[in-house]
Amino acid sequence: MALTALELCSRALLRLGAQTIASFDEGTGEAEVAAGLYEGVRDALLSSHPWSFATGQSTLPRLSATPTADFRYAFQLPTGFLRALSAGAPGSGRGLEYRLLEDRLHCDAEQVTLTYIFRPAESAFPGFFAAALVARLSAEFCIPLTESTTRAQMLFGQAETELRQARRADSQQATPRAIQGFPLIQARG
Incomplete structure (x- = not known):
């Protein structure tokens, strides 16, 4: 359909x-x-x-600019991003402490795998x-x-x-x- x-x-x-x-x-x-x-x-x-057809996982690209406070690294959110479900180290979609600010994810890990809701066609x-x-x-x-x-x-x-x-x-x-x-x-x- x-x-x-x-x-x-x-x-x-x-x-x-x-x-x-x-x-x-x-x-x-x-x-x-x-x-x-x-x-x-x-x-x-x-x-x-958390619809199964609209849930995805992605390793986020780290940005060169560092956050002003609280976390060491900033990452670019994926295209079509609507809502974060969890964040984890590579190989795990959960377990990291993070915060979303503007269109970035901030956390202390050097690499992040984000589980999120996206906008499908x-x-x-x-x-x-x-x-x-x-x-x-x-x-x-x-x-x-x-x-x-x-x-x-x-x-x-x-x-x-x-x-x-x-x-x-x-x-x-x-x-x-x-x-x-x-x-x-x-x-x-």
């Missing part, structure tokens, strides 16, 4: 009973609302969960995520296009249900992670 941004927005508009769009800059109210809201809603939904969205995104877009488009707060509340409820189902489906695509470093388990010896 390879969809484009335009097709996702058109599906959301159909859910509202509005006219579909052929272009984001066709001059209609629907196109203006879709163009204004789509990217922000998409990025917020992608950032809200719409054609890479699995069906469960596309359905959740369409539901959320229709809720977001509702007030600007219909001025109905009651309908918008109902659509936001439906969008939350779709999002829960999408998270559940995505979470079942990997081996569950064991709890590591839990103090109560360590205290029991």
